[in-house]
Amino acid sequence: MQIAGATGTFPADPAGYGNISHFVNVTAPNWMLLNVSYTDADVTGINASTLTMWNTTGDAWGGEVSGINGVNTVEKYVYANLTGLGDGWNVIAPPLASVAGEFQINSSPAGGWIWIDGVNRSVQTNATVAEIVSDVNHNVTVVLDDYYAGINESVNVSGGGVTDVFFELAHETGSLQVNSTPAGAIVYLNGTVRGGVTNTTLSSLDTGSYNVTIERSDYTSTPKFRIVNLSAGENETVAFTLIENKYSGGIGTSDDPYQISTRTDLINLSTDSGNWDKYFILANDISLADGSPAETIGNNSVRFSGSFDGQGYHISNFTMNKAGSNYVGLFGFIDDVVIKDLRVEAGSDGVHGGSFVGVLVGRIDTIVSLTNCSVSGNVIGTHNIGGLAGYTNSGDIINCSATGNVRGGGFCWWSYRQTR
Numbered sequence: 348m349q350i351a352g353a354t355g356t357f358p359a360d361p362a363g364y365g366n367i368s369h370f371v372n373v374t375a376p377n378w379m380l381l382n383v384s385y386t387d388a389d390v391t392g393i394n395a396s397t398l399t400m401w402n403t404t405g406d407a408w409g410g411e412v413s414g415i416n417g418v419n420t421v422e423k424y425v426y427a428n429l430t431g432l433g434d435g436w437n438v439i440a441p442p443l444a445s446v447a448g449e450f451q452i453n454s455s456p457a458g459g460w461i462w463i464d465g466v467n468r469s470v471q472t473n474a475t476v477a478e479i480v481s482d483v484n485h486n487v488t489v490v491l492d493d494y495y496a497g498i499n500e501s502v503n504v505s506g507g508g509v510t511d512v513f514f515e516l517a518h519e520t521g522s523l524q525v526n527s528t529p530a531g532a533i534v535y536l537n538g539t540v541r542g543g544v545t546n547t548t549l550s551s552l553d554t555g556s557y558n559v560t561i562e563r564s565d566y567t568s569t570p571k572f573r574i575v576n577l578s579a580g581e582n583e584t585v586a587f588t589l590i591e592n593k594y595s596g597g598i599g600t601s602d603d604p605y606q607i608s609t610r611t612d613l614i615n616l617s618t619d620s621g622n623w624d625k626y627f628i629l630a631n632d633i634s635l636a637d638g639s640p641a642e643t644i645g646n647n648s649v650r651f652s653g654s655f656d657g658q659g660y661h662i663s664n665f666t667m668n669k670a671g672s673n674y675v676g677l678f679g680f681i682d683d684v685v686i687k688d689l690r691v692e693a694g695s696d697g698v699h700g701g702s703f704v705g706v707l708v709g710r711i712d713t714i715v716s717l718t719n720c721s722v723s724g725n726v727i728g729t730h731n732i733g734g735l736a737g738y739t740n741s742g743d744i745i746n747c748s749a750t751g752n753v754r755g756g757g758f759c760w761w762s763y764r765q766t767r
């Protein structure tokens with residue numbers, strides 16, 4: 348029995364296979380157990396797990412050795428039980444294995460990180476990945492931020508071949524429920540109409556940040572917008588309140604008061620008792636030459652208890668003829684209120700009423716602050732009448748004045764309690 352390194356010229360490797368350059372010349376009677384060791388460098392570019400012993404006479408391949416024939420990849424050797432050799436039979440036995448292949452991995456969009464069998468190959472699509480073990484199934488994954496991962500769990504490549512792998516990456520999505528009270532508002536995401544009206548669900552939205560606004564004719568939304576950060580698989584809900592636009596602007600809060608800029612706004616305010624506890628500002632001078640409000644702002648049933656900031660503007664040509672009625676003035680009855688920086692000029696017909704009559708206010712009750720207000724014009728009534736206010740129960744009146752004539756049958760006030 349003889350074992351020696353084989354020399355000479357050997358046939359080309361079979362298609363799809365590669366040798367590890369260990370050709371062994373064996374001369375033995377009958378049978379022989381042969382082990383051939385290898386190193387990591389020997390199996391570069393081939394699939395070591397497929398190593399088996401082959402035989403050749405030097406001119407052609409005889410095929411894999413039959414019977415016991417395999418590889419121990421832990422201890423790194425190939426083994427075969429050579430049988431039926433015959434007395435003096437001579438064979439050249441090299442270990443061969445499947446040659447590595449390549450994956451051409453593309454994705455749309457490109458730029459995804461390529462993982463093969465759970466290992467990040469540190470290359471991004473579109474790319475060729477070499478040294479792929481052939482003839483076994485591989486798990487190929489492409490990972491791109493904000494996209495669902497592309498996964499193919501069964502990709503094979505033949506020895507020395509190239510397998511194309513393609514992923515159409517789907518953007519990660521979530522959904523958004525947009526509600527409003529009342530409903531029926533158009534929905535905008537980042538300034539673009541997204542279809543449908545509240546209350547509605549917007550599905551299959553790309554993940555990311557959205558500025559959500561809504562719009563309905565003759566209404567103002569509160570809040571004006573909402574910022575939503577949408578994650579994959581998430582369902583977010585946002586809600587708005589729609590406030591009817593009865594005035595030139597604003598929503599009646601201290602930060603965004605209703606804006607009174609027209610004669611119509613002022614007339615609307617005189618009948619809008621549901622908002623008499625809100626915040627108002629005068630946005631410009633207003634003339635009532637074409638007609639004054641028929642009703643007062645605040646009355647004995649519903650008192651004005653909000654805030655009115657004149658911002659230094661004035662209301663001119665104000666007249667009111669409610670002879671026989673009580674609590675007459677631009678403001679009829681006020682309580683727990685702030686009125687400031689306002690000037691009211693009565694028209695030639697003045698202000699007429701019964702009891703509690705004044706150009707600015709008919710009756711001031713409690714916790715009231717009037718600051719930097721002035722009036723001019725004539726007032727006619729029966730009892731508790733005055734230029735600025737017909738009657739003041741308590742409160743602060745600061746830096747206010749009145750000019751004109753006051754005529755009545757009872758108390759006529761020209762100076763006011765707790766005036767500063």
